[in-house]
Amino acid sequence: MHDIKILRDDPTAFDGQLARRGHAPAAPAIVAADAQLRAVQTELQAALARRNEASKAIGRAMGEGDKNEAERLKAEVAALKETMPALEERERTLKAQVHGALAALPNHPADDVPPGDDEGDNVLVKRWGDVPSFDFEPKEHDEIGAALGLDFAAAAEIAGARFAVMRGPVARLHRAIGQLMLDLQTNQNGYTEVNPPVLVRDEAMFGTGQLPKFAEDSFRTEDGRWLISTSEISLTNLVREQIVGADSLPMRFAALTLCFRSEAGAAGRDTKGMIRQHQFEKVELVSIIDPGADGGHDASAAEFERKVRAAETVLETLGLPYRRMQLCVGDMSAAARRTVDLEVWLPGQDCYREISSVSEFGDFQARRMNARTRGADEKKTRFVHTLNGSGLAVGRTLVAVLENYQRADGSVAVPDALRPYMGGTAELLPAS
Structure with a gap:
């Protein structure tokens, strides 16, 4: 299993090592999927943070007697709860995709391993x-x-x-x-x-x-x-x-x-x-x-x-x-x-x-x-x-x-x- 950071930092060098084994380039596709995964995770974290923030604000609005604001915040929390499962499923899918792609790759050979086919x-x-x-x-x-x-x-x-x-x-x-x-x-x-x-x-x-x-x-x-x-x-x-x-x-x-x-x-x-x-x-x-x-x-x-x-x-x-x-x-x-x-x-x-x-x-x-x-x-x-x-x-x-x-x-x-x-x-x- 490879460290995804190595692929992110230098995908060309990574694929160069795979090429020594006759393996096709793999880094660009994995890095792209990883970028999507991180974007979804960022969106999910932001949605979770906003849901928690809005939930707390509902209590404050109710305490201040601002029913309109409380209702608006409740609607926002409900909308977030509806969208978050799709984001969580997307995160699971991308995480499995990146993990599976990394797991399928061979190890990089040491520098002193001789070239050859068989x-x-x-x-x-x-x-x-x-x-x-x-x-x-x-x-x-x-x-x-x-x-x-x-x-x-x-x-x-x-x-x-x-x-x-x-x-x-x-x-x-x-x-x-x-x-x-x-x-x-x-x-x-x-x-x-x-x-x-x-x-x-x-x-x-x-x-x-x-x-x-x-x-x-x-x-x-x-x-x-x-x-x-x-x-x-x-x-x-x-x-x-x-x-x-x-x-x-x-x-x-x-x-x-x-x-x-x-x-x-x-x-x-x-x-x-x-x-x-x-x-x-x-x-x-x-x-x-x-x-x-x-x-x-x-x-x-x-x-x-x-x-x-x-x-x-x-x-x-x-x-x-x-x-x-x-x-x-x-x-x-x-x-x-x-x-x-x-x-x-x-x-x-x-x-x-x-x-x-x-x-x-x-x-x-x-x-x-x-x-x-x-x-x-x-x-x-x-x-x-x-x-x-x-x-x-x-x-x-x-x-x-x-x-x-x-x-x-x-x-x-x-x-x-x-x-x-x-x-x-x-x-x-x-x-x-």
């Missing part, structure tokens, strides 16, 4: 780890996992496509991965573990930008709640409609939850395996920070790098080769100012695939949530800044472990860091 224009920032070599043809995770308890056929019978059943050793490995991630983020990286709801209201979805534009990407229940596509929604909304003391910031939250995505528009993409599922688990990392009295983005930039490193730590701990990609403006989500994707190497696919996405939002989400802060000695409030990122997607990490640690005989070595979570198990053996 993932082909993303920029490689760094690589970590050596891509493994095998003396056999490496398999994809679905083939490896079939003998270890990964069952897509049973899931399809129960729920349809894009679901998985995990049994035995692979189920335990999946659980171990999630626990390792939580422990790393809470014990080493300073995040507070949270167990939030996975069903949320419209207001929570709007706050983080899933509504109104991306409703088709999520599942909705019959009673009007939404299944979260990421616990970013639940965690970020913990400060919704609040004024948080600056001395309580930054807040850093971590949650391991189920997530649900409709995968609308993903027909034919990754239809087999665990890369693109309707139901999955993910450790999400959310930060709520104070941008400082100047409202700048320096604090956000520092927290952004800290969060990226928190996600990279998981991959390095598991010995999984990855690369960091800076997303171009055309590949970022509408709410983000800047985004980095971490892509893990998958030998079975012979390519890197996304496993984490870390984004900075500035005050874009905070304005939608009305989440503010102020210092102990300050009178004015300011909007907080928000950031989030995956630390990591558990199912995709399982995929990466299976493919990078596979052996020719169908067994899979368990990374050292996971063995304490597996009761000391050093390898997964295929069913005989």
Whole structure:
């Protein structure tokens, strides 16, 4: 959500930033509607003030015995009462129009975000780890996992496509991965573990930008709640409609939850395996920070790098080769100012695939949530800044472990860091 004052002050500059995303000019129409809104509000305030003034004057006229003046004032008050509902309705309509138009706009990208239209224009920032070599043809995770308890056929019978059943050793490995991630983020990286709801209201979805534009990407229940596509929604909304003391910031939250995505528009993409599922688990990392009295983005930039490193730590701990990609403006989500994707190497696919996405939002989400802060000695409030990122997607990490640690005989070595979570198990053996 954008501050209407920015559009009023420099609509050309505002639309210039939107143009970087390929968005059509929007400021003139919104500023015009806002001008109409303010004019109606001025007229309404004047009518209300005159009604109150005339109502008091009626009493004075009656007290002075001036019945003619009293009757004239009564007629004026009656006329104002008749016209004010139309003004109030006009105010509601224009307010909804301006709010809806602002809510539909994407965030402005940060100055250092590279131009581009899609993932082909993303920029490689760094690589970590050596891509493994095998003396056999490496398999994809679905083939490896079939003998270890990964069952897509049973899931399809129960729920349809894009679901998985995990049994035995692979189920335990999946659980171990999630626990390792939580422990790393809470014990080493300073995040507070949270167990939030996975069903949320419209207001929570709007706050983080899933509504109104991306409703088709999520599942909705019959009673009007939404299944979260990421616990970013639940965690970020913990400060919704609040004024948080600056001395309580930054807040850093971590949650391991189920997530649900409709995968609308993903027909034919990754239809087999665990890369693109309707139901999955993910450790999400959310930060709520104070941008400082100047409202700048320096604090956000520092927290952004800290969060990226928190996600990279998981991959390095598991010995999984990855690369960091800076997303171009055309590949970022509408709410983000800047985004980095971490892509893990998958030998079975012979390519890197996304496993984490870390984004900075500035005050874009905070304005939608009305989440503010102020210092102990300050009178004015300011909007907080928000950031989030995956630390990591558990199912995709399982995929990466299976493919990078596979052996020719169908067994899979368990990374050292996971063995304490597996009761000391050093390898997964295929069913005989």
